[in-house]
Amino acid sequence: xxxxxxxxxxxxxxxxxxxxxxxxxxxxxxxxxxxxxxxxxxxxxxxxxxxxxxxxxxxxxxxxxxxxxxxxxxxxxxxxxxxxxxxxxxxxxxxxxxxxxxxxxxxxxxxxxxxxxxxxxxxxxxxxxxxxxxxxxxxxxxxxxxxxxxxxxxxxxxxxxxxxxxxxxxxxxxxxxxxxxxxxxxxxxxxxxxxxxxxxxxxx
Numbered sequence: 644x645x646x647x648x649x650x651x652x653x654x655x656x657x658x659x660x661x662x663x664x665x666x667x668x669x670x671x672x673x674x675x676x677x678x679x680x681x682x683x684x685x686x687x688x689x690x691x692x693x694x695x696x697x698x699x700x701x702x703x704x705x706x707x708x709x710x711x712x713x714x715x716x717x718x719x720x721x722x723x724x725x726x727x728x729x730x731x732x733x734x735x736x737x738x739x740x741x742x743x744x745x746x747x748x749x750x751x752x753x754x755x756x757x758x759x760x761x762x763x764x765x766x767x768x769x770x771x772x773x774x775x776x777x778x779x780x781x782x783x784x785x786x787x788x789x790x791x792x793x794x795x796x797x798x799x800x801x802x803x804x805x806x807x808x809x810x811x812x813x814x815x816x817x818x819x820x821x822x823x824x825x826x827x828x829x830x831x832x833x834x835x836x837x838x839x840x841x842x843x844x845x846x847x
Contacts, residue, residue: 692760693840699760700835703753707772707828710750713743714779715821718786722814725790725797737791740784747776762841768831775827779820785812 723735754773758766789798789805789812796803799814810816 696760696765696835696839699753699756700765700832700839703750703757703769703772704828704832706750706753707776707824707831710743710746710776711779711821711824711828713746714776714783714824715818717743718783718814718817718821721783721787721790722799725793725799725814728790728793728797729795737787740780740787743780743783747773747780750776762838764841765831765835765838768827768834772824772827772831775820775824779817779824782812782817782820786814786817789813 717738720735720738724737725735727734751773754766754769757769786798792798793803798805805811
C-alpha cells in the first residue's frame with residue numbers, strides 16, 4: 644500500500660473522528676441548555692410556591708392570634724363582670740358571642756388557603772388551631788351562661804358551691820383553653836417553618 648493512500652485514509656478517519664466529536668459536543672451543549680432551562684423553571688416555580696405558602700401561613704397566624712386575643716379580652720370582661728356582682732358599681736360586660744363567632748370566619752378562610760398551599764402536615768396544624776379556638780369559644784360560652792345564672796354572687800368565688808352535671812367552666816378554665824389555643828398557634832408556626840420547602844412530602 645503506497646504512502647499517499649495511507650495518508651488519505653488517515654485524513655478521512657481524522658475527519659470522521661473530528662465530526663463525531665463536534666456532533667457529540669453539540670448534543671452535550673444542547674442537553675446542558677435544556678437542563679439549565681428546566682432547572683431555572685423549576686427554581687422559579689419553587690420560589691412562587693414558597694411565597695404563596697409564606698403568605699398563607701402568615702395570614703392564618705395573624706387571623707388566629709386576633710381571634711385568640713378577642714376571646715381572651717371577652718373572658719376578661721366577663722370575669723370583671725362576675726367579680727363585680729353584688730358591688731355598687733358593675734364592671735365589665737357580657738359580650739356578644741355572635742360577634743366573636745363572626746371573627747372566626749376570616750381564620751377559617753385562611754385555613755382553607757393554607758390547605759391549598761400545602762403541604763398537608765401544615766394544614767393539619769392549622770385545623771388543630773381552629774379546633775382549639777373553637778374549644779376556647781365554647782368554654783367562654785359556658786362561662787357566660789354560668790355567670791348569667793348567678794345574679795347575686797360571682798361564680799369565680801371560692802365560697803360559692805356550684806352543682807353541675809357537666810364540667811364546670813369558670814374563668815380559669817377559659818384562660819386554660821385560650822392558653823392551649825396560643826400554644827397551638829406556636830406549634831403551627833414551628834411546623835410551617837420546618838415544612839415550608841417540602842416537595843411531595845419530602846424536604847427540598
